[in-house]
Amino acid sequence: MADTGIYEIRNTINGKRYVGSAVLFKKRWKEHVRQLSDSRHHSVVLQRAWDRYGSEAFEFKPIIYCDRANLIMYEQIAMDALLPEYNVAPRAGSQLGFRMREEAKAKMSEAAKRTRNFTGKTHSEESRAKISASRMGKGGGPMSEERKAKIGAAHKGRIISDEQRAKISATLMGHKQSAEQIEKRVQKLRGRKMPDGFAEATSMRMTGSKLSAGHCMAIGKAKAKLSDDQVREIRRRRGAGEQRAALAAEFCIDAACITHIVARRSYAWVA
Numbered sequence: 001m002a003d004t005g006i007y008e009i010r011n012t013i014n015g016k017r018y019v020g021s022a023v024l025f026k027k028r029w030k031e032h033v034r035q036l037s038d039s040r041h042h043s044v045v046l047q048r049a050w051d052r053y054g055s056e057a058f059e060f061k062p063i064i065y066c067d068r069a070n071l072i073m074y075e076q077i078a079m080d081a082l083l084p085e086y087n088v089a090p091r092a093g094s095q096l097g098f099r100m101r102e103e104a105k106a107k108m109s110e111a112a113k114r115t116r117n118f119t120g121k122t123h124s125e126e127s128r129a130k131i132s133a134s135r136m137g138k139g140g141g142p143m144s145e146e147r148k149a150k151i152g153a154a155h156k157g158r159i160i161s162d163e164q165r166a167k168i169s170a171t172l173m174g175h176k177q178s179a180e181q182i183e184k185r186v187q188k189l190r191g192r193k194m195p196d197g198f199a200e201a202t203s204m205r206m207t208g209s210k211l212s213a214g215h216c217m218a219i220g221k222a223k224a225k226l227s228d229d230q231v232r233e234i235r236r237r238r239g240a241g242e243q244r245a246a247l248a249a250e251f252c253i254d255a256a257c258i259t260h261i262v263a264r265r266s267y268a269w270v271a
Contacts, residue, residue: 006064006071006078009086011049013057018046018086019078021071029060046086156225157257157266217269224267226251231261231270238262 003025009018009032022028035041036050050058066074075092123131160168177185226234234247238258248255260266 002065004068004071005062005066006074007060007062008078008082008084009046010059010061011053011057011086012059013053016049016086017082017084018043019063019075019082019084020087021075021092023068023071025060025062032060043086043088045088049086153252157251157253157261159254159256159260159266220267221269225253226261226267228267228270231267234258234261 004023005025006019006021007025007028009020011017020028032041033055036047036055039047039051041047041050064074064078072092079087079090079092230251234251238244238247239262244255244258247258257266
């Protein structure tokens with residue numbers, strides 16, 4: 001508490017003040033001096049006075065010692081009593097009532113146009129190329145076969161709920177692909193072999209027809225990720241009390257898929 005409280009920065013020439021609060025008086029005064037010396041203090045009126053009269057015209061002096069928890073309260077009391085001319089905001093601990101200069105707004109706007117973090121730094125072409133190379137395989141470039149295998153294993157047996165389907169549909173509603181995107185999709189699908197019965201099923205869905213149970217089962221078998229023996233093994237071991245998570249990890253499928261297999265909602269053709 002000995003170095004915590006309310007302080008004033010007083011202009012010894014005209015008596016005008018700036019009032020603030022500090023957890024450590026010496027540290028706060030150094031911060032003010034550094035900002036004022038660099039012409040970047042948040043109080044434009046104090047900055048102008050500092051530039052006009054010089055640093056030797058100002059003195060820093062503690063006026064109230066208090067606990068850290070009471071800083072804002074006593075700061076407001078001091079501001080109400082002294083009416084400091086160099087404070088740009090009338091409320092302690094708040095920027096309410098503070099109006100930024102148009103010049104400052106323009107500078108911030110220019111900084112934001114150059115970079116998203118206001119540092120003013122722009123990347124060279126060489127730097128951009130390095131960043132691009134480092135991102136390869138992380139969504140921005142070709143992936144290794146090992147990474148593809150891991151992603152494929154993580155999605156095996158995954159079942160999307162009706163709620164998730166509805167969300168995806170709502171997100172894509174009204175979304176129109178560019179000609180370039182369409183061409184990329186076409187090139188990617190060329191030469192790709194579809195499961196048996198897929199073309200017929202797609203055609204029937206588009207005409208509003210309902211697939212037969214046999215047809216659905218045929219498509220399911222064609223797209224199955226697990227063998228019949230693996231399915232039987234899962235059902236047997238789950239029936240014996242083995243944990244879903246352990247089975248899911250061993251067979252590289254989602255834990256929810258284990259439940260569907262046991263309940264015969266998936267792989268219903270396996271006896």
